[in-house]
């Protein structure tokens with residue numbers, strides 16, 4: 001009896017061990033869509049409901065033609081830097097420990113590996129073009145080949161133009177692009193203000209510039225776009241009676257984010273029903289590029305979105 005129990009435990013251990021190996025290997029290589037380029041585009045304060053009901057031809061064409069969920073989730077606290085660090089490291093705030101939300105060089109770099117450092121280890125080229133200085137904590141030396149954060153050109157259209165100017169010559173495989181405009185308008189004028197809606201429309205122009213630059217470089221057929229956000233927001237009334245958008249809580253309006261995949265190997269016109277959390281963006285980007293997920297990664301590739 002004792003022997004039987006022992007051998008059962010051994011078998012069980014080996015089974016679980018094999019699951020581990022094949023699970024990780026499968027996520028890292030096996031069934032990947034194997035595109036050469038991944039573009040993660042984050043709409044800062046991109047509320048899924050507002051995105052859905054705003055006329056955004058580029059965005060909605062990708063959402064319609066590709067795979068999407070309007071009920072993905074970010075972390076708590078639902079604030080810009082911790083959320084983006086989760087998006088780009090594949091782990092929660094408890095692990096990456098970027099608890100601050102402003103540019104603070106004294107705090108150094110994120111302590112967890114980033115998707116950029118992991119992609120670099122596999123010989124891929126990486127880029128970050130962002131509209132907020134605080135992202136510099138993700139630029140671990142030697143891991144981002146092309147980093148741009150211009151104070152004078154931090155709007156979505158400038159980010160897109162900066163990308164378009166050099167994508168064709170640099171051809172980075174893994175690109176993170178950040179649109180700050182909706183967050184700025186949301187905080188100043190309210191979650192669904194005309195200014196916020198205009199900011200989303202400006203982002204749509206920027207998205208078009210990016211897509212056209214990728215097409216002009218002959219890379220569109222080899223690309224996957226992931227369109228998402230760091231958090232949503234809710235309105236608060238200011239002392240003068242006007243509305244201002246804010247976020248940071250665990251309320252649905254703050255934590256629900258959109259998640260759209262479009263491009264090579266992505267299912268056509270598909271609604272993702274599997275749960276998607278912000279760190280799955282990191283996992284999906286690496287999986288598409290055939291970069292193995294390291295141990296301790298929280299994110300899982302959104303495999304159901306791919307053929």
Ligand SMILES: [Zn+2]
Pocket residue numbers: 044045079080081183230231
């Ligand atoms: Zn934000």
Ligand SMILES: [Zn+2]
Pocket residue numbers: 045080183187247
């Ligand atoms: Zn904000």
